[in-house]
Amino acid sequence: MTESQIYSSIASELNLSAKQVSSVADFLDDGATVPFLARYRQEATGGLDEEQIRNVRDKLEFHRTLEDRKKTILKTIDEQDKLTDELKEQIKSCSDLNTLEDLYLPYKPKRRTRGDMAREKGLEPLAELIWAQEIEKGDPMEHATQFVDEEQEVESAEDAMNGALDIVAEWINESVEVREKLREIFQEHSVLKTEKNPAVEKRTNFEDYYDFSQKTKYLKPYQVLAINRGERENVLFVNVELWDEVTLENIDDIVITNDMSIFVPHLQDAVEDAYKRLLFPSLERELRNHLTEEADAHAIETFATNLSSLLMQPPLDHKVVMGIDPAYRSGCKVAVVDETGKYLEGTTTYPTPPQNKVAEAEEIYEKLIDKYGVNLIAIGNGTASRETEQIVANFIQKRKEKHPDEELNYLIVNEAGASVYSASKVAAEEFPDLEAAQRGNISIARRVQDPLAELVKIDPKSIGVGLYQHDVNQNQLAQSLDDVVESCVNQVGVNLNTASAPLLSHISGLSRRVAKNIVKRRETEGIFSSREQIKEIKGVGAFRFQQSAGFMRIPESENPLDNTAIHPESYEATETLCNLFNIDLSKLQQQHEAIAEKLSNIDKKQVAKQVGIGVPTLELIIENLQKPGRDPRESLPKPVLREDIMKMEDLSTGQVLEGTVRNVVDFGAFIDIGVKQDGLLHISNMADRKVDDPHDIVSVGDIVKVQIVSLDLERGRIGLALK
Incomplete structure (x- = not known):
């Protein structure tokens, strides 16, 4: 695929325009950061937010990796002089890694196999005869007898037939159609079973899985991760099971194209051998890997969501x-x-x-x-x-x-x-x-x-x-959590005169080295009084300044715009706007209500044209003129402050309390209600309806009213329901 074809494919996948994808790709390739694009290049990206831009970034990485893999595979097969036009086209048009690797499988360098040994003994023509299924009369073993050769250690017709079937089994294993069908069967019908390792005598955290069975398509992400850990710690034995008889029939239907062929019974033997020796182990590994990848993705998403909520907790100002x-x-x-x-x-x-x-x-x-x-x-x-x-x-x-x-x-x-x-x-x-x-x-x-x-x-x-x-x-x-930290830091903005080097290093476009240089400059020469002074820092060129300036806050600056999210590239447009509506920039803090009134019912398209900017940039300017220096965390509820503590013995079912959400997981949320033990707000007690994801209801740091629905003093367990 060409780059333009990749853009079109991603646009289709994400329901965007190819122009939006192309624009994002160009910016990212030039080194632009996601927060910068989301906030300051909305005209160019068509208004994409951070999540959409990151989705484009991740899809770009996948497609480019896929294309690189295709090039490697094509080169390898071509060097073997086995690259036909049909195979070349199949590889080039392939859109997923599994199918691509299936196409490559017959040509992939591998260790010497039973099929290789049979080929060395001259048995491939017999395998081709069996595979063709054209002979409908006679004794199959008569054909095998022709390949007896004591010098090649083929001492009987049975030896010849067995060797030929080893080759056929490998062809079955390498069949894209067979593997795709078996992959479907695994995904739809496979069952994962776990049992306790008899050698384990002490109690473990995996007792729920000592005798466990579940269809793989119904497994929860946390179950997959728990089972994987139990297996890794040698506490659990894990197996994937299929109904072999029906599965073999499905493969027979693909492999056996002529029921009248005299080789049908031998083909069935080859199918069973290929399935048990080659296909099942390979696709079982693939299934387990797929389950793990999905569980990983879900766990990472949960972690990222919780981290974002935690980082965006409102600060408690003016407290010693x-x-x-x-x-x-x-x-x-x-x-x-x-x-x-x-x-x-x-x-x-x-x-x-x-x-x-x-x-x-x-x-x-x-x-x-x-x-x-x-x-x-x-x-x-x-x-x-x-x-x-x-x-x-x-x-x-x-x-x-x-x-x-x-x-x-x-x-x-x-x-x-x-x-x-x-x-x-x-x-x-x-x-x-x-x-x-x-x-x-x-x-x-x-x-x-x-x-x-x-x-x-x-x-x-x-x-x-x-x-x-x-x-x-x-x-x-690491990538996901770095994205979260980057997003939160830049969403809030950073006070250039008080921030630590670690905090500064997360500003869009800045590195750790530059962050340290900023702190060093602040310590030796005093506070910054203008965003322009950033250009004097070693390591900050025009591009770094462009990426970072809008996310820095300088309350001490003479220019009030230096303490807003308005980018310096838009200062001139901001001043033009203020002149149009008679707004005094030097008195932003004192007149934000008057500014809101003046700019509330304007024709944004017309004003944007007058000022010489796009509507999204105009909207950002207006928002910051109305709320200069605003911290987006201010609107969130502050943490619950306590003076006294309750004991578990003070609690009773039906009691309503206020609590803080400490952690959100697949099955619910843990709530600090001011006693020794956090209570569990189970997903089933979050609403009057079925809740699929607890994050739809609560987030880390939320202040919630809960009712106690169950108490177990002996085990220290508190069951809660959301009020």
Whole structure:
């Protein structure tokens, strides 16, 4: 396929125009980023959003890989002098990898087979005779007798027949038609069965699969991933089963073209041999790989959706936060950060078992709160979290008696990845004088103030909002999570004068090296006062500036547009628009309501023409003039802040509580309702109708009202329903 044919094919697949696909391809090939195209090149892409552009990108990669594979296959077959015009056309017109590999199979270099050995003994003419099925009278073995040759170790007619059938079996295995039919049967009728490895004696997490059977087409993604892990850990034996008798009949119908042929019984033997020895093992592997790929894709999508929700949690501004990283024996690490996230002081307390120094810990909390004006305590949700929560809740209640008007609350923070961050190079550069153990609690405190800015410092895989993230395709997972981080960072925008290098490195078009250069320039020469100054940074040329400028925010700039999502390339058009409607750019913040009124009922097409831009760019300008410096996270509900804690024993069925969604998985969502154990909101209790995907109802970080529908105090399980 030519590039234009690829564009047409992708356009058809994604229901877009070939022009849109071609435009996106050209931009991407030139190095443009997805966020830049989605926001600043809508006229050129026909208004495509980030998801659509990424779909085009992924399809382009697939088709180009397919075309490269075709070239390799054509070259290999041609070098064997076996490339016919018909085969060449079949390969060139092929649109999926499975069929392409089926076409290549007969010519693929492979180890010496039983068929090869039979050919070396001169038995291919007999195989061709059997395969032709033209002889309808006589004894098949008489034909085989002609190939007896003791020098070639063909000592009998039976030897000759068996050798010829080995060749025929390979032809059956290499038949595109047979493999496609068998592939259909596998997909429709195969059953996956698992059983426990008898050698495993201890209890495992795979008990649901000790005696399990399910049609493969009905398997859930999480079941596939669990079974794969159980098999990998040698806990489970896994088999795929088919109804062999019916399957063999289906292959017979393709292979046997003349029921009157004297070789029919031998062909049936060859079909059975090809099926059991060659076809079944090959297509079983292919089926298992396909199931795994689909399960991987689903798990990655779930992880990406949860990560996006977590990164886009609203920041809690203007809070002095005390972060506590709970533990038992090694003690609870404590850190205080000011409203900007600057580290002030830290220590270690030992209120949890085995030391139980609660009074001593409370004294330390008291001093830090009084010294720095702490108004929020953030507790990591790891080991000893609930014990620490109980201690902090009791402390807050006692303090309220002395300071009834004081604003002091706590909340539980997902601490996943805090230990990864604390041992990282980034953390060491930020806090060179602190031990690794003291850095995690700073991360916990800062996550409350700005989840996005803090979590981008951590490998996304270490942020616990998925299932089986270490089992899935790691390259695809990394690509998907990088896409999420890139999208979230650029959607929010980054304050150039406060952002860390890890956060800056996710801005469209910037590299880690350039991000570090920006921070270095800020430290040596002071804050930036204009987007134009970015051009002075080493490594920032015209293209990098074009890609990145619109996503940078400079609140201190004299030009108010530098603190909006309006791109510098549109500043002139923005000024023309403001002149048309008598808008004073220097007073954007004070007159956004008046601006909204002036621009509410305009003829956008006509105004865009007057200003010399497209309608999408005009709409972006208007949105940012009305809400300069807007953070899209502001409209989301803030996290639930608590003063007290409940015990499981305080709960009762029918009780309605407010909770925070901690994780969303295929079968439901885990909700923090302020007791020791998260409750499970099962998918069946999410709505009055059948819910196919829990993400349609809830997202990580959502604040929800739930009713307790079941309690199991002994096992620590809480069943919830959405109110």
